[in-house]
Amino acid sequence: MSLIECDNITKRYGSTLALDGVTLSLEAGAPIALIGPNGAGKTTLFSLLCGFLRASSGDVKIMGYSASDSRLHGRLAALPQDANLDPRFTVGHQLTMLARLQGMSSGVAHKEVLRVLDKVGLPEVIVKKPEALSHGMRKRVMLAQALMGSPELILLDEPTAGLDPPNVKVMRSLIAEAANNATFIISSHNLDELERVCKSVVHLEQGKLKGVVDIAQSRSSGYYTVVMAEMPVAANIIIASLKSLPSVNNVTFNEPNRFVIEYDAAQAGLDLTIMQCLSDKGWPYRQLVNGRTLEDQLYFGSE
Numbered sequence: 425m426s427l428i429e430c431d432n433i434t435k436r437y438g439s440t441l442a443l444d445g446v447t448l449s450l451e452a453g454a455p456i457a458l459i460g461p462n463g464a465g466k467t468t469l470f471s472l473l474c475g476f477l478r479a480s481s482g483d484v485k486i487m488g489y490s491a492s493d494s495r496l497h498g499r500l501a502a503l504p505q506d507a508n509l510d511p512r513f514t515v516g517h518q519l520t521m522l523a524r525l526q527g528m529s530s531g532v533a534h535k536e537v538l539r540v541l542d543k544v545g546l547p548e549v550i551v552k553k554p555e556a557l558s559h560g561m562r563k564r565v566m567l568a569q570a571l572m573g574s575p576e577l578i579l580l581d582e583p584t585a586g587l588d589p590p591n592v593k594v595m596r597s598l599i600a601e602a603a604n605n606a607t608f609i610i611s612s613h614n615l616d617e618l619e620r621v622c623k624s625v626v627h628l629e630q631g632k633l634k635g636v637v638d639i640a641q642s643r644s645s646g647y648y649t650v651v652m653a654e655m656p657v658a659a660n661i662i663i664a665s666l667k668s669l670p671s672v673n674n675v676t677f678n679e680p681n682r683f684v685i686e687y688d689a690a691q692a693g694l695d696l697t698i699m700q701c702l703s704d705k706g707w708p709y710r711q712l713v714n715g716r717t718l719e720d721q722l723y724f725g726s727e
């Protein structure tokens with residue numbers, strides 16, 4: 425059974441179509457990134473997965489249950505983008521209260537709060553009020569809150585927004601460590617940051633699913649991008665020639681004049697072979713670039 429199944433989900437806010445026929449299946453395991461520009465529908469998708477919102481149409485299943493099913497209680501945690509701590513109470517008081525709401529006795533709740541604060545490296549803040557914490561520390565406390573009760577699925581909406589680079593690094597390694605015990609889905613604008621911690625990327629744009637890229641797999645592949653000066657023959661003829669070169673696994677064409685060549689990362693010297701092939705045929709190319717960025721995979725297709 426998949427961790428998450430979205431079947432043709434649509435979400436409307438009045439006349440705004442925030443999600444438009446999203447069908448998606450995600451498995452438990454290493455962290456998954458959710459990326460897309462402002463207004464793409466990331467927060468809306470999170471809210472549907474947490475059961476905060478209902479889809480206008482389509483079906484969402486988490487671990488086989490509908491998203492608002494009470495049997496998911498304690499198995500799923502969400503850290504909303506604008507989550508905040510109450511300035512009136514100490515961190516310990518607030519987290520203990522939340523643990524009690526999860527059904528823990530006061531003794532168990534206290535131990536659980538100590539455990540999760542320790543996990544995020546901040547055991548000392550238990551007696552502090554939020555005003556005494558830096559922005560980075562508050563984000564870590566919010567992560568601690570999401571870890572309470574050891575949920576299997578944790579949704580983090582922009583967990584590193586507004587953090588400086590050292591704090592981003594700390595957050596990233598905390599997530600990487602906690603990811604041994606739960607599946608994280610993390611939304612962010614920052615691809616670089618996510619690439620290091622996530623195994624796959626779900627890409628949303630204007631409410632539509634643009635693709636799911638497996639980063640782990642693409643790491644074992646090398647890429648060249650050829651930009652043609654002109655298209656002397658049909659794209660499929662050039663694709664066939666490039667595909668016939670040794671160690672080339674796949675070639676994709678991106679309009680109007682660009683080919684992405686995927687090959688075994690272990691193979692060296694393929695660039696010369698590619699150039700030789702193109703010049704033997706008399707096909708003029710403008711540029712041969714080593715590699716392909718994650719942006720290329722997402723915005724120009726992966727297969």
Ligand SMILES: Nc1ncnc2c1ncn2[C@@H]1O[C@H](COP(=O)(O)OP(=O)(O)OP(=O)(O)O)[C@@H](O)[C@H]1O
Pocket residue numbers: 437438440441442460461462463464465466467468469
């Ligand atoms: N409560 C709401 N009422 C009306 N429209 C909404 C509401 N929430 C979101 N929208 C609209 O739905 C679309 C998707 O918004 P959403 O917040 O899900 O995007 P997002 O990808 O999370 O954006 P951001 O990166 O800016 O947080 C946008 O056009 C937004 O204006």
